[in-house]
Amino acid sequence: MSDAPGRDFIRQIIFEDLESGKHDEIVTRFPPEPNGYLHIGHVMSICLNFGVGVENDGRTFLRYDDTNPGKEKQEYVDAIERDVHWLGFDWGDRLTHASDYFERLYESAEKLIELGVAYVDDLSAEEIREYRGTLTEPGKNSPYRDRSVEENLDLFRRMRAGEFEDGTHVLRAKIDMASPNMNMRDPTIYRIRHLDHQRTGDTWCIYPMYDYAHGLSDAYEGITHSLCTLEFEDHRPLYDWFLDQLQPEHRPRQIEFSRLNLAYTITSKRKLGLLIENNVVSGWDDPRMPTIAGMRRRGYPALALRDFVKRAGVTKKDKLIEMGALENCVREDLGDIAERRMAVLRPLKVVLTNYPEGQVEMMEAMNHPNNPDMGTREIPFSRELWIEQDDFMEEAPRKFFRLKPGGEVRLRFGYIIKCEEVVKDADGNVTELHCTYDPETRSGAGSSDRKVKGTIHWVSAAHGIRATVRLYDRLFTVPDPNGVDDFMDILNPDSLETVAAFLEPTLADVTGNDPVQFERLGYFCPDSKDHTVENPVFNRIVTLRDSWAKIEKQAMSGS
């Protein structure tokens, strides 16, 4: 690890705190609320918090911020643990919950009352809002603000005892109703919720608010650096205020960084939930979702995700990162590790008229062009083959290196073939190509060193495996859907395309969901939910870079 460049502003602060002796151990925490699935934005936070811990031989807690029963579910708790582990991080025995501290938090709240800096308010939610004032006008004090310590204590204990209905009382911090910072205008500390909590059951009917519970939980765990996103910046004075009042043994410091936004995607848990409710996607782990579960199912490697957020960096500037940056990381990782296979997504029949009927040759194919250690496999070659519809053009432009009438092309790991005849149906659609092959040009062993410009992939018609392949695209049509209220209007109708494909036979019995490259097409993996040996279902993780597509695009816009 070298210094200065490469160290973001948070790591710089931590470095200095270690240098100066302010801390001799770094303790961080990743504190999700279990009210939804983790998404790409959380990957950033996870990598930062756990990364900083690992880099400094420190400790990192996975702490559930479960202070709001009703919104939180065990399903989400389980998903979060799975996702963090999958990303490659481990919290050891440091799995905690804000709810672990409910008793301590309660006691501290009584202490705030005794200190005279907290009071029970009888105002309704609506009245509190009215009393709060606006961004430009100060608020005014609640008529209940000056109750005695005894009265407050009595009321608060009765709140806990369940004597009051939801919404009738809250405990508030007594700070400053005229503060220019809205968070300091006597924020609520406890509210009444006669609701079972997923962990504490019916033990409590009052629950602490985030601002109160969070800083103290940090303190209880000895967190040194409490890293959160920018929108909590003006909560920091309140975070510090609680610590000032209660003087816990450890004093954590909150530092804020900017969220990571990905172009053409949303990360609001609420909106993601709506996509599911409206059946736009199949669930939290739909491969189009920006959730960790979705990206995992899509086939994005954990390493690629980690690399991506590392490259995005930690700053305080709003980010809207291009999709291409993520895709680049995915390709970069997969390029080295994914074995190559052949598959035809949109089949067109080719008949080799001079190839003996019934003959089958086994062709040797490299599993990876740049890494012989990954071995070879054998693929059957026969008289009738599938090739990609896109690999044939009847009237081809000059730069088209694939098959055209009278033209030649190499079949990858096979022979050079020549297109002799185009067979069409009554409507003029091309249904079949009659070609001849050159026996001297067998891959590897060929006696001819003849070269042709194009090489295309293929699958033997008699041996190909039928499979469903799902092709994914962005979910939205605009770069920043976060800003759009009715996001149903900007959905990409083509975010999922399903095709019936033919796969080379070596793909017949894959069971895991290891990624492979379908040569010339992209990276694919068996779908973790729907794939079976009987009914193979593959997801396209990401396409390959396609410079031909660019040429085509230019030609289209140019003419």
Add this chain to the structure above:
RNA sequence: UGGGGGAUCGUCUAGUGGUAGGACUGCGGACUCUGACUCCGCCAACGGGGGUUCGAAUCCCUCUCCCCCAGCCA
């Protein structure tokens, strides 16, 4: 017309008074039994205006733009 933050190539990011660098994208080329990979090259930025200084992205003044905050959500 309150408060808190932020502005560097299209995108992300380095830089802390001394040649504005990297990554992604884009463009051009080499190579190629994947139009992939790899390699080479190119385009491209300090929000505006003043000031201090031999010298400013960096310091000062000023303006502009963007984001966040009025939950008994986190």
